Amino acid sequence: MNNDIENYKEFLISRILLRDIEEYTKEDKEKLQFLRRDKVDDIVISVEYTSSSIIGGIEELFLAIEKYIDKDSKNYRLVKTGSLGLCSKELIIGIQLPGKTNLILRNINLENFQAVFESVFSKHVSSDYIYGQFRNVLLESWKGVSFIDEIAFFANQQRVVLDNCGRINPESIEEYIANGGYKSFVKALNNYTREEIAEIVEKSELRGRGGEGFLTGKKWKIAINTESNNKYLICNAGEGDPGAFSERLIIESDPHKLIEGIAIALYGIGANKAYIYIEEYNRLAIERLTKAINSAKEYGLLGHDILQSGNSFDIIIRKGAGAYVCGEETALIKFLEGERGMPINKPPYPATKGLFGAPTVVNNSETLINLPKIFEKGPKWYRAIGIDSSKGTKVFSLAGKVENCGIIEVEFGTKLREIIFRVGGGVLNGEKFKGLHIGGPTGRVVAEQHLDEVIDFENENIGENLDGGIIVLDEDTCVIDTVKYFEDFLKKQSCGKCIPCREGTRRISEILENITKKPVDNDNHTTLYRFKGVMQLETLAEVIKETSLCGLGKRAANPVLSSLKWFREEYEEHIFDRECNAGVCQELRTFKIDVEACTGCTICAKKCPTGAIIGTQKAPHFIVQENCIGCGICYKSCKFNAVLSM
């Protein structure tokens, strides 16, 4: 069989894309099996190569593996894959021996990879490195190794958007097509009219994943019904939230699926040009998207007169420049027009008057990635997933103090408890669960009593905040500090157009700053004053919400309001007791030296940055509380555990 994958273009277009599955011959199927790596003659080493694993050191490891393969006498096929979603088990490498299923190895590094590879070849692998194996009926499975769909992390997920992630080579259009890719686009183009496309999307009840949860089909219809020669589609893959990385990893792992989704949408809306907005620092995602667009053009799936249908589509990548407010659709349009990304009043909605004055549909990238599956399996199939008010699945980046950090996809209607404790594997190091933060800087903090809330756009506690990620907080995390962090972020990112948002976020940030600091005097009056500030937060939040133009301002006070509601005792502890039990708010910490245990070694006194520790050699030391800034250096440097944190 011809092993040069790039020579499959003709075959993939004429025999796979343009024909029904029933018409495939035996020879076709064999070729597909080769491309899908269902049956292999060589040893296949698949390396998870993503932005996350690059930080973990995959670049060096990849070079080392290439060298190793060159020297070895066996035949190899080395492929890059995207992410399975399991960031905490990195570096992850799959090895597929001829006739055997793909074995997924975890925690691989430069030092151990040779030994682990050889143990795989001799079929005696230490369980420390085995994560699981892919299920494949055509191949012999490894004994005593669980299939990955049985492992809790995967078993409790439903993967519609992520189904290719970590399995296929994101840089190869051949593999994507061999795994059923672009078939939906060809089907849409050949079998349906424009109106039918929008009808199908509306019937699937797909809701926008960007935050508001507006029905995608409905939005499209507004744009379709607006008369204009020129229409645009904007794919928002900006994801400027700190702590969210799902869109970036999906694009890195399966860029063609987004391209296919965009192509279907362009056809449905009747637009010729789409812009993908993606932050500049997502280098690998941009690189793979560019490559995907170029190969789709080579295959005639983008560009002029696609598959002789008379449709011409073009996709342009526009790198973001670091403005969180550009996640708002009107601000994003301003950015693309070459202006400051400031939101404008709606209506007119972008769907009637958007980019360069033309009707523009702005869809989130996750929304668009759902389209190929909807067209492959039909709207009815899609509607069966999820619950009444929200259909389909939702992707989250799961991070913070959680065992399985990574990207996950769950059906709507899944409880938070299942996400944290089944998929996520519980709190990191078995610590106690305190709460979680969902939805990025404009999201909310919820507490333990909300673990039974379900993922649903209509849920009153979390429904508005399904964009972004889930951050798990444990007992060592201070809620006030986390909220302060988000408010600081919003303060920096407020575009400054609406004064209540610009000044209000600043005030919120100041009030929070004030209660995480040691008061200047011990007067009861200051305590009262600090408490008054917190009480006024609620009024302030209300004003910002009512008088701001865009989503950023309207939701800016969410973190504060939700934490005040569910973690009030923590606020009181900070204000009245001036304590931070999590030990995070440094300036609230006080230290004391245990006179019995102190040997007078003077280390702490030497290291103290403010000279707050006094005492002579070989005699117990003392801390002058007025000079102490609570940095904790003495606590860390004491070898006799004589410094006590209060």
Add this chain to the structure above:
Amino acid sequence: MFDINLILNKYPFVKKDDLVPILQDVQEQQGYLSEDAIKKIGEYIGIATSKIYGLATFYSYFRFVPKGKYHIRICEGTTCHINKSKLLITELYKKLKIRDKETTKNNLFSLEITECMGACSMGPVMSINDKYYTNLTLDSFNEIIDSYINN
């Protein structure tokens, strides 16, 4: 050598919406936006220099001073934050006496605080030029920075 004309020639039918991509190209090649470059862009597109500054300062990506020999990026994403990356940042402020997007006087170090590098399982994360450092503690962080300072 950096030549702005090579970038401008890529945009023969320049329109206003090409401004951000041009600025991005300049920053990518030059490392920052120099006054000279901004003036030339303004002449080329026909926009006042002040307008370009107005736009560029709105977006946090653009910097107006050259990067140092060692460009330090520290992640201040949510997970890195709850893993106490703030301690590292304040430590760096003290050590190098520079803030976000600034460069030391001897042009050795420049600092960039990023939103999320996407390696949340390994936080806090930092990169110096192309090398990444993960799971940082105050001690390991100090060791790394000191080794650069002493070299």
